[in-house]
Amino acid sequence: MLRGHAWLLPLLLLLPALGVAQSAPTGRFQRPAVRVGEVLAYELTYTHDPTLEVIFPDSAADFAPFEYVGRRYYPTRTRQGRSLDRAVYYLRTFALDSVQRLVLPVTVLSGRDTLLLPTTLAAVRLRRTAPPAPGGAAPPLRQNLRLLPIEPQLNYPYWLAGAALLLAVAGSIVLGFRRSLRQRYRRYRLRKNHAYFLAQYARHVERFTLSRSPTNMERAITLWKNYLSTLQDSNITSLTTRETVAHYQNDADVSLALRLADRVIYGNQFSEDDTETDLAFELLRRFAERQYTQVLTRLGESGPANPARRSPTPVA
Structure with a gap:
């Protein structure tokens, strides 16, 4: 596991120089398993010196292989010279990997220096709902071409365009024959x-x-x-x-x-x-x-x- 994240070592060596405590942000999933498309809560916490300015990821961050659904931030709490920042992100996945991992960066501002601190590696297991095929083979697929009935929907763009056209014609008639x-x-x-x-x-x-x-x-x-x-x-x-x-x-x-x-x-x-x-x-x-x-x-x-x-x- 450390071999895949060997790039963390130089960052950890720079922490004392930037005045950042040598503790990485902690990220964990609040459930050990999840189903495809199901919303999952991911909790991110970071304990740091109160003088540091910490920025948590927003909706534009890279949550792959997960998709961002929403988030909830909690106010910073400071006790005995240590501050705690906490946020909960709501994610969902459509990937089919058995185990899916996530690492999010936390931005730390210290004067003119900016440091991206990766969180601890969090993993969640994919819970499959389809029964496994015998012998590990792919499940057989059946073709179904039967059309399913759907409710007709109002085509708003066409109706709005038609109404605008009628208003334009009526306006031109009124102006021409006023x-x-x-x-x-x-x-x-x-x-x-x-x-x-x-x-x-x-x-x-x-x-x-x-x-x-x-x-x-x-x-x-x-x-x-x-x-x-x-x-x-x-x-x-x-x-x-x-x-x-x-x-x-x-x-x-x-x-x-x-x-x-x-x-x-x-x-x-x-x-x-x-x-x-x-x-x-x-x-x-x-x-x-x-x-x-x-x-x-x-x-x-x-x-x-x-x-x-x-x-x-x-x-x-």
């Missing part, structure tokens, strides 16, 4: 808001017809102003009748309808056959539809404001 998509969305919102306004406006008109209450007529006028404020991005909800007429360049329909509505709301003056109130409601609805059609035309879409409705017959 203006068109924005206009389509605005037209959709305009049509939806206009349909909602017509339904609510018709409901207020019906309530006024049944109740003859100025409050219901005032609610219809407020709804009309709120809708035009949203449609044209302007605020006419707080304007008086005169200011509203001036805002729409003295439009004849707006002027007549609001004057008729003021008679009912503020003067409580009703016509005998309801023609004036019906005319006021009709004029305001037609004006709102004209404004809606103008906004759609500016967005690049022309056409009737509400194709489902027939154009009202002008009232004389």
Whole structure:
């Protein structure tokens, strides 16, 4: 055994010159036998002078014929002028040698000098699980070509590449048709808001017809102003009748309808056959539809404001 490690003799002779105690690090396996692929604990200890700086091997060290699995370091303990360093390495082997040995170097720093101290030789016996063949011959092997079922696995790289491709295509479409998509969305919102306004406006008109209450007529006028404020991005909800007429360049329909509505709301003056109130409601609805059609035309879409409705017959 010493013949294989004759290179240790010069190192041991240099220990007194470096101020290192003449004691080698100790390495041992915590079990005498191990099976192939089984995790085995290897304990490394070194007792030295407290003034020395000792570095134990890390995961990059050569553990052949073993494979590194993990390690655990313990704090240095100093008693009666001697320090003890200890670490446990978790290894496994796939070699088939009956006896497997391991020697690890421990690095000692002393000033500008660096010394690699090999540990004592540790050996472990391989425990075989297959029964030995008679006569020491190799065990007979049988060929088996039967396919075994395996669970399908998700191919993440392809899915991620496909998702990235879809995102790139969608992004290019959005960038290329951004203006068109924005206009389509605005037209959709305009049509939806206009349909909602017509339904609510018709409901207020019906309530006024049944109740003859100025409050219901005032609610219809407020709804009309709120809708035009949203449609044209302007605020006419707080304007008086005169200011509203001036805002729409003295439009004849707006002027007549609001004057008729003021008679009912503020003067409580009703016509005998309801023609004036019906005319006021009709004029305001037609004006709102004209404004809606103008906004759609500016967005690049022309056409009737509400194709489902027939154009009202002008009232004389």
